[in-house]
Every structure is written in structure tokens, then in C-alpha cells.
Amino acid sequence: MTVTSSPTPVLRDARVPADGMYEGRRTLHRLPEGTDDLPYELFELVPQGRIIGAEVRGVDLSLPLTPELRKELNRALLEWKVLFFRGQGLSSQQQREFAANWGELETNPLLARGSSAEVVRFEKGGNGAPTFENVWHADVTFRERPALGAVLQLHEVPPVGGDTMWADMAAAYDNLPDTVKARIDGATAVHDFIPGFARFYGPEKLVPMQEQFPPVEHPVVRRHPETGRRMLFVNTSFTTHIVGMDRDESDRLLSFLVRQAHVPEYQVRFRWQAGDIAFWDNRATQHYAVDDYAPHRRVAERVAIAGDRPF
Numbered sequence: 001m002t003v004t005s006s007p008t009p010v011l012r013d014a015r016v017p018a019d020g021m022y023e024g025r026r027t028l029h030r031l032p033e034g035t036d037d038l039p040y041e042l043f044e045l046v047p048q049g050r051i052i053g054a055e056v057r058g059v060d061l062s063l064p065l066t067p068e069l070r071k072e073l074n075r076a077l078l079e080w081k082v083l084f085f086r087g088q089g090l091s092s093q094q095q096r097e098f099a100a101n102w103g104e105l106e107t108n109p110l111l112a113r114g115s116s117a118e119v120v121r122f123e124k125g126g127n128g129a130p131t132f133e134n135v136w137h138a139d140v141t142f143r144e145r146p147a148l149g150a151v152l153q154l155h156e157v158p159p160v161g162g163d164t165m166w167a168d169m170a171a172a173y174d175n176l177p178d179t180v181k182a183r184i185d186g187a188t189a190v191h192d193f194i195p196g197f198a199r200f201y202g203p204e205k206l207v208p209m210q211e212q213f214p215p216v217e218h219p220v221v222r223r224h225p226e227t228g229r230r231m232l233f234v235n236t237s238f239t240t241h242i243v244g245m246d247r248d249e250s251d252r253l254l255s256f257l258v259r260q261a262h263v264p265e266y267q268v269r270f271r272w273q274a275g276d277i278a279f280w281d282n283r284a285t286q287h288y289a290v291d292d293y294a295p296h297r298r299v300a301e302r303v304a305i306a307g308d309r310p311f
């Protein structure tokens, strides 16, 4: 197929159609530039995708991590962006203890809680709550310090469906046309929970939440605090506009940028079984919970690790 869409005034690059989708080879670097691809000593790592997603075998997450194991798991997280651990069946407390190896746990007053304030519980499908995780997003980017990462465990899994997908936002950045990179270099965007959440709550809940979480500005391209990689940091759920750009141009550019998460070459898709754990780097990825399993139920619990201010 030939790309025939005319470039928008924002993009001015004949190679790139307005929706950002084009055929041809993508640059797919799994590791930050200059990083050696070293083996893992303390567990077996089975890649699930070309640049993102790996299953870790031979680790029991119910046990305390040694400093060496924590360090090697962190390297795997940075290099693969999302790690999968099959059949862990952790208690809520074990899940929190594992996540706490990466820092302070976050609370999320917007979502239903599980056994403690640090646990978010998702009960979907059947007659459960409406789903709003089936859009590409990074979690809580409306916070001044969005989550570093999250540990999700599935408790009830539908017979088929209910997969989660993740996209590598460093790869998304790497493949942007130079014209777009130049346009967003140094730009900031506003993130706000209102577009994603307002429809689910009445004013009695929204008003205090707006006081707690006013709109924040983050760089459109953030640098990973541990690897230094540049990553595209805007998403459909929470990014409302690019600062200092007229509304029309901001809308067109954002619409192009958020769609980069849709490119299959940057993605991995995980099929869950009950008791499986996914641990993702929320700084480096976006995710999408596929909503294809009603009337069956899907029950999951998430613990998130507080992050730092994007730069």
C-alpha cells in the first residue's frame, strides 16, 4: 500500500500520513544507546516481544528479595519495560511488600480500593463497574509525580480475552519524524484527570479531587531518570493540550503523538492466568486493557509505586 494522505500543516513531512501510521521498517532499540546486552544470572528471562515484555522464571515473589535480586530485576525492568511472573498467587500484603522494594506506595482516591489504601481493585465485566482502561495511557500522569511503576495481579480471569497490552514509548519517540521531534523539543503539555474520570463521578467527589489534583505540566518528551532515554510522554487519557500552541495545532499534534502507542512494533500483549503478575515501568510505557470479555468477570488488583517529577 502506498501512503497517499496529504501531510497536515503541523507535520509537513510527506512520508508521514496525518494519523502517524505508515508502512516500512521501524527503528527498534530495546536498550539505551551504549548499553551492553548482558545476561541475567539470578533468573531465566524469556522475551515476549522484540523490544518490550519478558517473562521472568525462577523467582518466587512471595519471598523477600535479596539486594542482588532486586538489582537484577530492576535491570530487567529497565531493559524490558514490563516483566511477567506466572502463577505467583500473592497475598495482598506480599504484593505490597514486593512493590515496596521500588519505593513508597501510592494511593489513588479516584479508583476502588482493595484491602488497603495502596491497593486498587478492578472488578470488571459481568455486572461490574464500567471499564475505562481500554485506551492507551500511562497511569496517573495527572499527578505532579506520576507513578514509577505498578504491580498488577489477576485474581479472576475470563475464559478468553481480558489481555493487557503495553507499548514502549522510547521506541515511539525514536521513530518520530525529525520535523515532529523538532516541534516538541522542549515543549510541555498539560495533564488533567478530568477528561478521563469526570464522567464517572458527581460533583461531590470531583470538586475535592480537583483541589487535590489540579492540572499539571509535564515535558512532552521526558528523559528516563535511570537510563537517560528520551520517551514520548503524552497520552489520550490525561493530556489536554500543548502549552503555548493554539488549540487547533495542539489538537492535531497531540492526536498524532498519542497514536504512536498504537504501532504494533512497539507493543507486547499478555494473556493472563489467575495469579500472574505484571510489573511495568510506568515512566517508559503506556498500556491498554482489552475490554472483550463481558459477560465474564475479570478481577485484578494493582499496587503502584510513587514516582518522581518528569524532566
Ligand SMILES: [Fe+2]
Binding pocket: 133, 137, 138, 139, 287
Ligand atoms: Fe492503567
